[in-house]
Amino acid sequence: MTVEAKQLFKARKREINKEKQYYNKFIFNGHYSLFLVIMLGAFILGYGDWLKTIPKQINYSLIVSVVVAITSMFPMRTLLKDADKLFLLPFEKNMTDYITHSLLYSYFSRIGLQIIIIIVLFPLFYVINDKTIGFYILFALLMLIMPFIGLLLKWQWYTYKLESWSLHTLLFIFFASGYYVALDAKQISSIIPVIVIVGLTLMLRYQNKHQLFPWERMIKSEQQHHMNYYKFVNMFTDVKHLKGTAVRRSYLDSILATPKSKNFNENNMYLYLFVRSFARGKDVFNIILRLVIIALILMIWLHQPVITLIIGSLFMYVILLQMAQFYTQQAYGLWPQVWPSPDSKVIQGYEQLLYRLMIIIGILFLVVYAITFPLYSYFGLLYFIVGWLTIRNVIKKLKYQETLLRD
Structure with missing residues (x-):
């Protein structure tokens, strides 16, 4: 069953990658690519000049901790479809193997953003901390570890049928506190949130031994993520799957x-x-x-x-x-x-x-x-x-x- 779960997920992954490749040729056309290159050059130039006269009275550690805590809450991508809740029911006991692949996919599809943020923030904290980097290595490691354990907790949280807002609030507090201690206090105690999240994940995993697979929730979540992608692509080309909505302003x-x-x-x-x-x-x-x-x-x-x-x-x-x-x-x-x-x-x-x-x-x-x-x-x-x-x-x-x- 493990092999079948892996094959099923790989098939879904190939399907969505093929779709993204098709739409990417409309997004990254000549005009938009040129715009991105010029934007990157302008940002590098402005960032370098700003670092020369950077204001010292601002608490950059707090601001960065809040922003990075938000970016560290990766969405869980299962690639499930609406018909799966019917046709995959006999496969439900083996969906754990499928979710393992989906968690890895969710992590590696977004970790690039974390790496970019690590690179961009390094000059800032290198300058304001008198060219010391030991604490920043700890911060960078936390940025790579916390999103994955956050995904592990998210899966157990959803299986236990708890509300999403409570999970996001909890993760935000843990992530922000860990990042802030690493950047401001520069102490090894910044790993405490990691230990707490891992412990909470193991506890929920034990409680979820007899829980059924949350089909409706996972399918709805995947559909929402996919629809958000269609909305973005729709600014560049027509997307047949997109349904128009209206908002009163x-x-x-x-x-x-x-x-x-x-x-x-x-x-x-x-x-x-x-x-x-x-x-x-x-x-x-x-x-x-x-x-x-x-x-x-x-x-x-x-x-x-x-x-x-x-x-x-x-x-x-x-x-x-x-x-x-x-x-x-x-x-x-x-x-x-x-x-x-x-x-x-x-x-x-x-x-x-x-x-x-x-x-x-x-x-x-x-x-x-x-x-x-x-x-x-x-x-x-x-x-x-x-x-x-x-x-x-x-x-x-x-x-x-x-x-x-x-x-």
Whole structure:
């Protein structure tokens, strides 16, 4: 049965890897790869300059401990499907072997992020601790060990049918305390949370001897993780498996007022639909909001006129470029079939949405740039120029695509 469990998991793993390889060619295209390379260069440059004049009065150990405690709570990936709760029931007694492979997969699929964080944080603590590294080695080891024992505890916790929020709260406290003691107190007692988590895992394992496999919970969790991945990919290409959802945001009601009767026509219909779909949509709005926040943080943090100008322009370009995927989701949906209108009207409404979005983002970037570098504030107009050129390019391609479809 161990061999069969391993073969089943390997088959599921090959299937999901094949799917990711297919979508990765849309994600890591030329534009996005160039954006990532420039972002990496800007980060290295800004990080190096910041370390030269780093403020000493900030408790970096506490901040890092909190952030790393969050990243150390790895999700448990079982790769189970909805039909498994029926067809794998005869296999239930041997699902322990399957879960062992899923725990290893969950760990190694995310450990790369921990390694990157270890590398990024090393210069910071090397500088503020007078170039000593002994304590940091202990911290790095904890970052590699704690996520795995956290996964072991998570599996026993779920099997015992306990709530997820209690587990995450407990792990956060243990992880953060262990990291903080290693970074701030620099004591070997930082391994105490590891011993406690291992002991708690063994105790629950003993209690779970006669517990049934939590099919519903594991399948629901895997479906949620997979859906989150689809939501991310959907910003780059169409994902057939993704279901659209809507969220009420009352603070955006002012821009979603019902149009006057004279505006109920094909000239204004698609602008209204695009704006409403964007404001009420759960995925696109959140991703664009996160990109804008990240851009503003980088612009303030880097504190270099030219680099800040480049970063803002890149984010303006990427945001508007990725919004092109939003067009295909709406233009080929239900409304064009219910109320047919020329393709030019659909593109016109989408173009108006992009210009409104560009103006809002451009104003935010310009204000931040003007406050940070008042002597060079007029250079902030570059954000609007980049936005205008990007929209022109996007609309031109859309019109060409519609021409090909029409032929």
